[in-house]
Amino acid sequence: MLRRSVMTGVLMIIVMIWVVPFAGLLLTSLRSTKHANETGFWRAIVSNEIGYSFKTKGGAEAVQLGDQWVITGNVFEERNAFDAGLAAKNGEPAIMPIRGKILRFGSGAAKPDAVAAGDTVEIRGGAFSLAQNGDYTWAFDQEYKKGGKTIGAKVLHPPTFGWRNYVRAFQDNRIPNALINSFIVTIPATVIPLMIAAFAAYAFSWLTFPGRDILLAGVIALLVVPLQLAFIPVLSMYAGIASWASELQAWLGWCSGTDCEVPAKTFSGLWLAHTAFGLPLAIYLLRNYIAGLPRELLESARLDGANHLQIFARLVLPLSMPALASYGIFQFLWVWNDLLVALILGPTSDLVLPIEIQKQIGTYKSELERLNASAFISMIVPLIVFLSMQRYFVRGLLAGSVKGG
Amino acid sequence: MTPISRSEILGKLGAIVLTMLIVLPVLAVVLFALTSYVSDGVVALLPFDPQTSTKVIFAIRAILIALTLSVVYFWLSNWLNGRMSDGNSARGLTVQEMIQPWLFVGPALMLLLIFLIYPAFETLRLSFTNDVPLLDAAGMPLLNEGGIARTTTGFVGFANYAFIFASENFWLAIRNSVLWLVVVPTLCIIFGMLIAVLADTMRFGAVAKSMIFIPMAISFVGAAVIWRNIYAAGGTETHQIGLLNALLSPFGVQPKFWYEIQFWGNFFMMLILVWIQTGFAMVIFSAALRSVPTETLEAAEIDGATPRQIFFRITLPQIYSTVVVVWTTLTILVLKVFDIPFALTANKSDKLLLATYMEQTRNSQREPELAAAIAIILMLIIVPIMGFNLWRMKKENADA
Numbered sequence: 001m002l003r004r005s006v007m008t009g010v011l012m013i014i015v016m017i018w019v020v021p022f023a024g025l026l027l028t029s030l031r032s033t034k035h036a037n038e039t040g041f042w043r044a045i046v047s048n049e050i051g052y053s054f055k056t057k058g059g060a061e062a063v064q065l066g067d068q069w070v071i072t073g074n075v076f077e078e079r080n081a082f083d084a085g086l087a088a089k090n091g092e093p094a095i096m097p098i099r100g101k102i103l104r105f106g107s108g109a110a111k112p113d114a115v116a117a118g119d120t121v122e123i124r125g126g127a128f129s130l131a132q133n134g135d136y137t138w139a140f141d142q143e144y145k146k147g148g149k150t151i152g153a154k155v156l157h158p159p160t161f162g163w164r165n166y167v168r169a170f171q172d173n174r175i176p177n178a179l180i181n182s183f184i185v186t187i188p189a190t191v192i193p194l195m196i197a198a199f200a201a202y203a204f205s206w207l208t209f210p211g212r213d214i215l216l217a218g219v220i221a222l223l224v225v226p227l228q229l230a231f232i233p234v235l236s237m238y239a240g241i242a243s244w245a246s247e248l249q250a251w252l253g254w255c256s257g258t259d260c261e262v263p264a265k266t267f268s269g270l271w272l273a274h275t276a277f278g279l280p281l282a283i284y285l286l287r288n289y290i291a292g293l294p295r296e297l298l299e300s301a302r303l304d305g306a307n308h309l310q311i312f313a314r315l316v317l318p319l320s321m322p323a324l325a326s327y328g329i330f331q332f333l334w335v336w337n338d339l340l341v342a343l344i345l346g347p348t349s350d351l352v353l354p355i356e357i358q359k360q361i362g363t364y365k366s367e368l369e370r371l372n373a374s375a376f377i378s379m380i381v382p383l384i385v386f387l388s389m390q391r392y393f394v395r396g397l398l399a400g401s402v403k404g405g
Numbered sequence: 406m407t408p409i410s411r412s413e414i415l416g417k418l419g420a421i422v423l424t425m426l427i428v429l430p431v432l433a434v435v436l437f438a439l440t441s442y443v444s445d446g447v448v449a450l451l452p453f454d455p456q457t458s459t460k461v462i463f464a465i466r467a468i469l470i471a472l473t474l475s476v477v478y479f480w481l482s483n484w485l486n487g488r489m490s491d492g493n494s495a496r497g498l499t500v501q502e503m504i505q506p507w508l509f510v511g512p513a514l515m516l517l518l519i520f521l522i523y524p525a526f527e528t529l530r531l532s533f534t535n536d537v538p539l540l541d542a543a544g545m546p547l548l549n550e551g552g553i554a555r556t557t558t559g560f561v562g563f564a565n566y567a568f569i570f571a572s573e574n575f576w577l578a579i580r581n582s583v584l585w586l587v588v589v590p591t592l593c594i595i596f597g598m599l600i601a602v603l604a605d606t607m608r609f610g611a612v613a614k615s616m617i618f619i620p621m622a623i624s625f626v627g628a629a630v631i632w633r634n635i636y637a638a639g640g641t642e643t644h645q646i647g648l649l650n651a652l653l654s655p656f657g658v659q660p661k662f663w664y665e666i667q668f669w670g671n672f673f674m675m676l677i678l679v680w681i682q683t684g685f686a687m688v689i690f691s692a693a694l695r696s697v698p699t700e701t702l703e704a705a706e707i708d709g710a711t712p713r714q715i716f717f718r719i720t721l722p723q724i725y726s727t728v729v730v731v732w733t734t735l736t737i738l739v740l741k742v743f744d745i746p747f748a749l750t751a752n753k754s755d756k757l758l759l760a761t762y763m764e765q766t767r768n769s770q771r772e773p774e775l776a777a778a779i780a781i782i783l784m785l786i787i788v789p790i791m792g793f794n795l796w797r798m799k800k801e802n803a804d805a
Contacts, residue, residue: 010599022620037640038644040645173457199512200514203510226784227741228784232773268467336624337623337626340764361626375630
């Protein structure tokens with residue numbers, strides 16, 4: 001019994017190590033800038049002491065009460081109204097309002113811990129007191145004509161979450177653009193190799209031609225070739241095609257000057273490269289499956305006068321759906337998550353998500369909530385694909401690994 | 406019946422290929438021109454801003470055209486093959502049968518030739534070339550107006566390799582790659598095995614397994630962002646925002662970016678890959694464990710073997726070959742790791758790996774010939790590992 005609870009405990013700890021980082025990403029992406037950059041993600045679910053500076057109202061809004069001039073207000077309401085106005089002016093989504101309980105405050109932004117909430121400090125000759133709920137009074141013996149004063153306060157802030165970072169990510173056009181680019185790259189780079197490999201796998205399993213076995217062994221041997229081996233020549237090939245196309249355009253007179261320049265790194269170049277790089281595994285996996293289809297079925301179709309294209313389209317394709325799904329999700333995840341190939345062969349102005357996120361790691365060093373929101377957006381699509389087709393993914397892993405390769 | 410000659414097959418095949426080479430590009434241009442009329446109207450209907458709409462429409466057009474071309478190729482080549490030889494005669498049918506396979510494997514072989522085979526040899530050739538001085542007929546170096554020797558690209562033998570072997574960064578990359586190769590597969594296998602064994606014995610196991618499997622879906626860059634929240638330094642005087650620093654600062658440990666520290670930072674990046682890949686090892690081991698016959702296990706239990714003995718003496722030897730497969734797969738994956746160090750430390754020489762070292766040489770230093778030599782070295786390291794795997798598989802099949 002003890003043994004069993006130890007085992008459960010070990011597994012629980014391992015699962016924690018796996019889940020906590022994910023939770024960190026999600027929690028950080030839902031917090032406000034100040035919270036995410038001053039307290040750790042694990043503090044997102046409890047109240048935190050956060051230092052804020054507030055600007056009070058000035059002498060123009062003082063009211064004479066007896067022989068005193070008094071300024072009253074609420075730091076939270078005023079600050080939130082100001083921030084909301086600023087966000088509206090800048091076209092940003094609604095702010096996450098500051099709320100909570102004032103713990104301590106002081107007469108300047110650098111002195112948030114001077115006195116406890118409810119106490120009084122002297123500011124510019126007036127008695128300033130700040131209550132826990134943010135209400136303040138600033139009383140003077142004579143008329144006060146100057147402006148407001150910035151005060152510092154420690155606020156016990158309850159947990160706050162909001163969609164603001166996601167709304168901002170979609171307002172800024174880099175993430176939506178990268179999302180579209182990732183779809184542009186991934187869909188053809190998944191479907192085209194699937195189609196080409198399925199035809200090849202059918203021929204390798206059911207048609208006879210000279211050199212078939214050697215060719216198949218050669219194709220599978222290409223699984224070993226690291227992509228690094230291909231980058232330099234493929235890139236110079238693309239550069240060659242691009243300069244040739246530029247000259248052709250100029251010669252045809254379709255354009256003038258710099259308009260004629262055809263980029264070397266394009267989406268179509270990326271599709272072709274991903275297609276080719278994915279083919280060895282695709283052919284290997286699909287051939288294993290298609291070769292196992294019942295021989296009688298295919299032969300009887302042949303006797304009925306069906307040609308190979310008909311057999312392929314009406315019999316082999318529908319029967320191979322599980323294998324196609326397995327490989328399809330492999331390739332989809334691989335292309336969607338790929339950084340290296342896109343970096344080297346992909347368009348330089350239209351970035352895919354991994355490159356965009358990699359850049360944002362640098363630019364959002366002090367806006368972690370935005371970095372985390374962007375990263376989560378980049379994961380949504382593969383997570384949906386993965387979770388909905390996990391069965392096929394596992395099957396593909398097992399076919400690729402337990403049998404060998 | 407006239408005998409079927411090789412030239413007849415080649416001729417007909419050539420005719421089909423030639424037709425394709427003409428028809429497909431023309432079709433692409435025509436489709437592109439045709440769809441441009443439609444797309445202008447559709448752009449206005451989309452709910453995005455005009456620039457985004459134009460891009461989305463362009464993408465949909467490009468995707469549809471690419472897919473149409475692929476379908477047209479297979480359909481049209483099949484149709485041409487059927488028309489060129491008389492399908493009603495046995496001879497014609499045989500000719501068709503001989504041409505058909507090549508039409509099906511053609512595109513795949515073509516792409517592999519252009520994007521993998523030719524580049525591999527070209528990279529090999531490139532790795533033996535570099536800038537060499539241009540000589541005149543008398544063998545004296547030619548100078549340009551500034552008095553600098555003019556250069557051309559020429560054969561330099563193993564000079565690139567010698568240069569790389571003499572560079573400090575290369576040995577750092579090798580050191581780090583070896584560390585990654587030892588640590589990542591080992592930890593993945595230990596964790597994967599542990600989880601597979603533990604999870605199979607309890608009800609909570611299925612949930613645990615799917616949790617641990619999820620990181621397989623996300624990108625290395627995304628994982629780097631996730632783990633940055635754990636490893637990062639920063640925050641306020643009282644609060645650290647990185648989990649690790651927050652846990653350790655009560656013990657007087659100075660807050661730091663854990664993946665940036667000299668040498669040991671490598672290990673913190675390795676853990677990210679372990680976090681991603683353990684799910685892979687776990688799934689494979691889970692399946693392998695289920696294939697171990699329960700009778701043997703029960704018999705051992707009756708004979709009084711402890712669970713530990715059962716695992717190490719009976720279960721492990723039976724799934725040993727699976728462990729080796731997982732190990733090779735992970736090894737090859739680790740050799741190609743690029744994204745994690747690239748995203749987190751942007752190629753600091755202390756954190757170089759073979760893949761990042763190559764990209765640094767190619768892109769930042771503009772030395773494609775040296776980069777080609779590094780790629781060849783990478784290849785030379787991978788091939789024996791893969792060869793070992795294939796040899797073992799073959800031996801196993803022969804034994805079975």
